[in-house]
Amino acid sequence: SRLEDTIKKTVSDNPVVVYSKTWCSYSSEVKSLFKKLRVDPLVFELDEMGPQGPQLQKVLERITGQSTVPNVFIGGKHIGGCSDTLKLYRNGELEPLLSEANTK
Amino acid sequence: SRLEDTIKKTVSDNPVVVYSKTWCSYSSEVKSLFKKLRVDPLVFELDEMGPQGPQLQKVLERITGQSTVPNVFIGGKHIGGCSDTLKLYRNGELEPLLSEANTK
Numbered sequence: 001s002r003l004e005d006t007i008k009k010t011v012s013d014n015p016v017v018v019y020s021k022t023w024c025s026y027s028s029e030v031k032s033l034f035k036k037l038r039v040d041p042l043v044f045e046l047d048e049m050g051p052q053g054p055q056l057q058k059v060l061e062r063i064t065g066q067s068t069v070p071n072v073f074i075g076g077k078h079i080g081g082c083s084d085t086l087k088l089y090r091n092g093e094l095e096p097l098l099s100e101a102n103t104k
Numbered sequence: 105s106r107l108e109d110t111i112k113k114t115v116s117d118n119p120v121v122v123y124s125k126t127w128c129s130y131s132s133e134v135k136s137l138f139k140k141l142r143v144d145p146l147v148f149e150l151d152e153m154g155p156q157g158p159q160l161q162k163v164l165e166r167i168t169g170q171s172t173v174p175n176v177f178i179g180g181k182h183i184g185g186c187s188d189t190l191k192l193y194r195n196g197e198l199e200p201l202l203s204e205a206n207t208k
């Protein structure tokens with residue numbers, strides 16, 4: 001579908017992409033983590049995109065199997081949600097992924 | 105107002121009250137914590153109460169100064185949100201508050 005192609009292009013063209021909601025603390029935690037790591041993700045606030053928000057969330061679920069926010073991609077790869085991202089960070093695996101994605 | 109009186113009565117009549125949203129992970133964390141502590145809170149899922157949900161959230165803000173969920177009361181006292189509750193738990197202050205409220 002066209003929306004699916006848009007998402008695939010977005011995540012391959014941008015090193016870090018976060019699908020988020022402005023009111024959601026888990027989404028805020030992920031955005032703060034990237035800010036702390038001095039990474040500037042491309043963020044889509046699904047609650048501020050009118051009817052396109054829920055549509056994107058549906059298509060993301062189709063592509064990634066994940067229906068929730070935040071939904072995080074690094075280097076075109078689906079990372080997961082807030083807990084997944086924090087886990088990688090605590091294991092020291094996040095920063096290597098980020099450097100790899102940024103130098104592409 | 106009538107809604108304000110309802111809330112005040114609810115939190116004084118019930119040892120633990122949580123105003124929550126079903127889709128919210130911070131709300132889930134607070135509910136899980138109480139479950140782990142074998143406490144059975146009275147939970148209001150503001151997203152499942154039709155137009156009353158947003159109204160309750162507004163009145164809670166007027167009463168407590170807190171506009172967000174989860175909104176937690178123990179022994180009739182306003183505790184705060186997820187971070188506040190977790191902080192009290194980690195400081196060992198939550199369980200005394202809970203015992204005190206449950207034996208009223």
Ligand SMILES: N[C@@H](CCC(=O)N[C@@H](CS)C(=O)NCC(=O)O)C(=O)O
Binds near residue numbers: 068070081
């Ligand atoms: N374990 C997941 C939890 C994700 C989750 O439950 N997200 C909630 C918001 S905190 C959600 O997307 N709820 C449904 C919605 O907002 O559409 C994570 O760490 O990201």
Ligand SMILES: N[C@@H](CCC(=O)N[C@@H](CS)C(=O)NCC(=O)O)C(=O)O
Binds near residue numbers: 024174185187
């Ligand atoms: N630090 C607060 C954060 C509370 C917060 O930002 N809650 C969000 C949901 S996670 C909220 O209520 N957003 C507005 C809304 O859902 O109406 C806590 O620990 O509870």
Ligand code: FES
Binds near residue numbers: 023024025027131
């Ligand atoms: S909506 Fe509360 S943590 Fe996501």
